[in-house]
Amino acid sequence: MKTAAKVIRNLENAGFEAYIVGGAVRDFLLGKVPHDMDVASNAYPEEVKKLFNRTVDIGIEHGTVLVLMEGEGIEVTTFRTESEYTDLRRPDKVEFVQSLEEDLKRRDFTINAMAMDKDLAIIDPFGGKSDLEKCLIRAVGEAGERFQEDALRMLRAVRFSGQLNFAIEEGTLAAIRSHASLIRSVAVERLKNELDKILLNPRTQHSMAYLKDSGLAKHLPAGGLLSMDWTGYEPKGQAAFGWAYLLHSQQKQFEEIKGYKFSNAERRLVERALEAANLTEWDDWTFYCFEAKELEIACYLNGTDMDIPLRKEQLPIKSKRELAVNGIDLMEWSGRKQGPWLRQWIEKMERHIVYGQLENDNGLIKDWFLNEYNGDS
Ligand code: ATP
Ligand code: MG
Numbered sequence: 001m002k003t004a005a006k007v008i009r010n011l012e013n014a015g016f017e018a019y020i021v022g023g024a025v026r027d028f029l030l031g032k033v034p035h036d037m038d039v040a041s042n043a044y045p046e047e048v049k050k051l052f053n054r055t056v057d058i059g060i061e062h063g064t065v066l067v068l069m070e071g072e073g074i075e076v077t078t079f080r081t082e083s084e085y086t087d088l089r090r091p092d093k094v095e096f097v098q099s100l101e102e103d104l105k106r107r108d109f110t111i112n113a114m115a116m117d118k119d120l121a122i123i124d125p126f127g128g129k130s131d132l133e134k135c136l137i138r139a140v141g142e143a144g145e146r147f148q149e150d151a152l153r154m155l156r157a158v159r160f161s162g163q164l165n166f167a168i169e170e171g172t173l174a175a176i177r178s179h180a181s182l183i184r185s186v187a188v189e190r191l192k193n194e195l196d197k198i199l200l201n202p203r204t205q206h207s208m209a210y211l212k213d214s215g216l217a218k219h220l221p222a223g224g225l226l227s228m229d230w231t232g233y234e235p236k237g238q239a240a241f242g243w244a245y246l247l248h249s250q251q252k253q254f255e256e257i258k259g260y261k262f263s264n265a266e267r268r269l270v271e272r273a274l275e276a277a278n279l280t281e282w283d284d285w286t287f288y289c290f291e292a293k294e295l296e297i298a299c300y301l302n303g304t305d306m307d308i309p310l311r312k313e314q315l316p317i318k319s320k321r322e323l324a325v326n327g328i329d330l331m332e333w334s335g336r337k338q339g340p341w342l343r344q345w346i347e348k349m350e351r352h353i354v355y356g357q358l359e360n361d362n363g364l365i366k367d368w369f370l371n372e373y374n375g376d377s
Helices: 002-013 023-029 045-051 100-105 128-133 143-149 152-164 170-185 188-200 204-213 239-249 254-260 264-277 284-289 292-302 308-313 327-334 340-354 362-376
Strands: 018-021 037-041 055-059 064-069 072-078 080-083 093-096
Touching (some): 002 037, 045 055, 045 072, 080 100, 188 254, 239 254, 239 264, 292 308
Antiparallel strands (some): 018 037, 080 093
16 A cells, blocks of 8 residues: 555656555555555556556556555556456556546446555445445446446356345346346456356355346356355365366366356366266375365365375375386387387386385385286286
C-alpha cells in the first residue's frame, strides 16, 4: 500500500490524477491484504514511463505499465474503456478516457468498481461499498448488456461468489440465466483461468452450485461433470487437486476435460495422480516412480495420509541418474548393441535396487547382471 501511495504521489506531483482501483480496494475494505496493486491514472503509458526509473511494458497497447519500486510491482493503467475480449485477459480494443468515473464504469461488478486515493478516501459511484456490506455481487450498469459485451463476466460472478462467500444479486443472476449460452463464445483459456480460481477458492462448492443453478455449466466443456456434488471437496492451493478430484470422484478419464487446453505439465500431473490413486497397493516402486506432488494428490483423492517425503528419502536410489551403472556398461558386459532389451534390463536392475534386493554398486551390479543375463539369454 505504501509503495502504491508513492507511485500515486509521483504521478500527482507531475500533474496527473491517480488512484488505487479494482480488487485491491475491495480487499482493503474487507480487511484483507490485497495480493496485487493496480493504479489507474489519466497519464498515458509513455508519460508513466518517463516518471519512473524502472518500468516494464506488460500491456502497453492496453495502457498498462508495470512500475517497479521498493521490490514491488505496481501496475499503472491509463483510464480507459474497452470492448471485446477474445484472448486470455486483455480486451481487443481500448480507448483511453479522461475521467476516473468512465474507467470505473467499464469494470464488471460494483465491488470491483471502486477507487481509493492516496489518503484512503474511497470513490464509489456505483454503490460498491454498500454491496460489500450486503455481501452481494452486482453488475455495474445493466447486467445483460455487460454480459453481452464480455460473457466471461458471468463466470467471474460465479468465481467471486466462492472467493468472497457472497451471493449473486438477483437481477445479475437473472441476467446470467438468460445469457448463459453466450459463455460459449469465450476463449477456453479465459474459462479455464476462472475455473482454476474456483477450484482454489475457499468455497468451491458455493461457486459450483451457482455454476449449475445459473445454467452456465451446461454451456461449458465438461459442464455435466462440473455439476457434480462438491460437498466433499476441500481446496488445496493448486487447481490440479480440483481437476483430479472432479475426474476421480466420477471415475472419468482426462480426455473429458482436455477441451480446457491444459499445459503438458498440468495434464501429466492430473493423469499421473489419477493413475497412482487407482493403484491397489503402494510399495517402494510406487514411491520411486511417481513424483511427490502426484502422490500428494493421489493421497488426497483416496483420503489417505502418508509421509511421502520420508518414503522417498528412504529409497536406496531416487532416480535413474543415481544408478551406479548405465546403458553403456550393460552393452559392454553383454557384448550386445542398443535395443529394447536395454531398457528392460535397466528397469529390472532399478527394481531390484529400489526393492533393496541389489546394492547400488558397480561391481555387485556387474556380478548380478552377468549371472542373470546369461541365465536369461
Ligand atoms: P483477484 O483478487 O482475484 O485478482 P481482482 O478484482 O483483482 O480479483 P482481476 O481479474 O485481477 O480481479 O481484475 C482486476 C480488475 O479489473 C477487477 O477488479 C475489475 O475491476 C476489472 N476487470 C477484470 N476483468 C474484467 C472484465 N472481464 N470485465 C470488466 N472488468 C474487469
Ligand atoms: Mg487481481
